[in-house]
Amino acid sequence: MDYSLFGQKFTRHAGITQLMDDLNQGLQNPNAIMLGGGNPAVIPEMQTAFNQQLGKQLGSGELLQALANYDGPKGKNSFTEALAALLQREYGWAISARNIALTNGSQTAFFYLFNLFAGDFATTKKKVLFPLAPEYIGYADSALSEEMFVAGKPSISLLENGLFKYHIDFEQLEVGDDIGLICVSRPTNPTGNVLTDEEIRHLDEIAQARGIPLLIDNAYGTPFPNIIFSDVTPFWNDNTILCMSLSKLGLPGARCGIVIAPESIIDALGNLSGIINLAPGGIGPTLMQPWVENGEIIRLSQDVIRPFYEQRAWQTVTKLQDAIPAPRLRIHKPEGALFLWLWFEGLPIHSQELYLRLKEQGLILVPGHYFFPGITDTGWRHQQECMRLNYAQHPDVVSAGVDILAKTIGNLDHLWRN
Numbered sequence: 001m002d003y004s005l006f007g008q009k010f011t012r013h014a015g016i017t018q019l020m021d022d023l024n025q026g027l028q029n030p031n032a033i034m035l036g037g038g039n040p041a042v043i044p045e046m047q048t049a050f051n052q053q054l055g056k057q058l059g060s061g062e063l064l065q066a067l068a069n070y071d072g073p074k075g076k077n078s079f080t081e082a083l084a085a086l087l088q089r090e091y092g093w094a095i096s097a098r099n100i101a102l103t104n105g106s107q108t109a110f111f112y113l114f115n116l117f118a119g120d121f122a123t124t125k126k127k128v129l130f131p132l133a134p135e136y137i138g139y140a141d142s143a144l145s146e147e148m149f150v151a152g153k154p155s156i157s158l159l160e161n162g163l164f165k166y167h168i169d170f171e172q173l174e175v176g177d178d179i180g181l182i183c184v185s186r187p188t189n190p191t192g193n194v195l196t197d198e199e200i201r202h203l204d205e206i207a208q209a210r211g212i213p214l215l216i217d218n219a220y221g222t223p224f225p226n227i228i229f230s231d232v233t234p235f236w237n238d239n240t241i242l243c244m245s246l247s248k249l250g251l252p253g254a255r256c257g258i259v260i261a262p263e264s265i266i267d268a269l270g271n272l273s274g275i276i277n278l279a280p281g282g283i284g285p286t287l288m289q290p291w292v293e294n295g296e297i298i299r300l301s302q303d304v305i306r307p308f309y310e311q312r313a314w315q316t317v318t319k320l321q322d323a324i325p326a327p328r329l330r331i332h333k334p335e336g337a338l339f340l341w342l343w344f345e346g347l348p349i350h351s352q353e354l355y356l357r358l359k360e361q362g363l364i365l366v367p368g369h370y371f372f373p374g375i376t377d378t379g380w381r382h383q384q385e386c387m388r389l390n391y392a393q394h395p396d397v398v399s400a401g402v403d404i405l406a407k408t409i410g411n412l413d414h415l416w417r418n
Contacts, residue, residue: 110138184203
């Protein structure tokens with residue numbers, strides 16, 4: 001059976017499908033230690049709140065109504081109106097519901113947006129620029145055109161206590177005429193890096209000067225779910241595309257992505273959604289609309305979700321550093337998201353081989369080389385020395401995984417290059 005070029009591209013092996021396959025297999029294997037995928041933690045207070053909200057809406061018939069009816073291609077109107085009102089009230093943004101579209105998860109939104117602003121044009125070809133790699137694994141295979149991504153290598157600061165941090169290297173950052181979109185995540189998946197307000201403003205200035213949008217992936221960011229451990233200012237203007245999500249609140253199964261953008265872009269997304277999906281799902285927006293209307297979504301994010309993850313992150317850092325001290329292991333300073341980014345400087349095997357060795361022992365991490373879309377320097381060894389670890393699981397599960405990782409790294413001592 002022959003596939004089209006589209007079929008050949010989207011049926012070949014991809015890092016994101018490996019990650020999701022591992023996640024699915026792990027859910028079926030009670031003995032697997034799943035520290036790879038992006039499932040959020042089970043937070044008791046959030047579970048109670050979700051159950052209460054579900055109970056109310058089941059009793060009132062709202063959830064059944066959401067299941068029994070299509071929304072429009074841009075999503076549930078009452079939800080987008082409530083969200084626009086919340087953002088106007090809290091941050092003074094000059095937006096309305098016409099600036100907001102819903103999608104079936106953020107992954108769908110990125111596919112639409114990347115291919116709207118980059119790829120093959122009538123007389124030219126444009127690309128998406130990631131100013132700072134590593135970046136999200138799900139970006140890498142979402143382009144209709146080949147070689148659609150370029151990325152900047154980071155500058156790396158070594159910090160105290162075995163930590164390090166990536167920074168955008170603005171001096172080396174090239175934004176040519178072939179760039180159609182600049183994209184960053186904040187906090188960054190996989191590293192937990194948080195771009196400062198100054199870095200975001202600088203990127204906005206570059207984007208505006210070039211007449212191209214700045215896309216900020218805010219799936220873990222502020223104001224919700226606020227899995228971000230530093231005080232930063234939410235950012236949006238009429239040249240910004242801000243992508244948000246209900247997944248990391250604890251509702252990944254709802255598959256609700258949120259795009260905040262200029263009206264012309266929202267209209268384009270509505271057309272794409274109508275053709276490809278008919279309409280996004282309505283369960284997540286229906287469930288969360290009361291929390292958006294009364295601001296509870298911000299309170300829970302600030303008072304429950306953020307402190308839970310911050311405590312778990314630093315607890316896991318301590319476990320890792322006790323088990324594998326520097327310089328064998330350096331950890332990116334945890335500033336947000338669900339992950340710790342582990343750098344085994346001088347690792348004598350490829351991160352894919354380390355992934356396979358760990359998988360044989362029932363531990364799932366994600367090999368780091370998948371997180372460098374747009375980096376063409378195959379000789380840059382750093383790409384092959386990193387792993388992503390999800391610290392959001394139960395502490396006993398994380399501890400067992402750290403033990404397996406430490407033992408496996410220890411078995412490589414005789415091969416280490418430094």
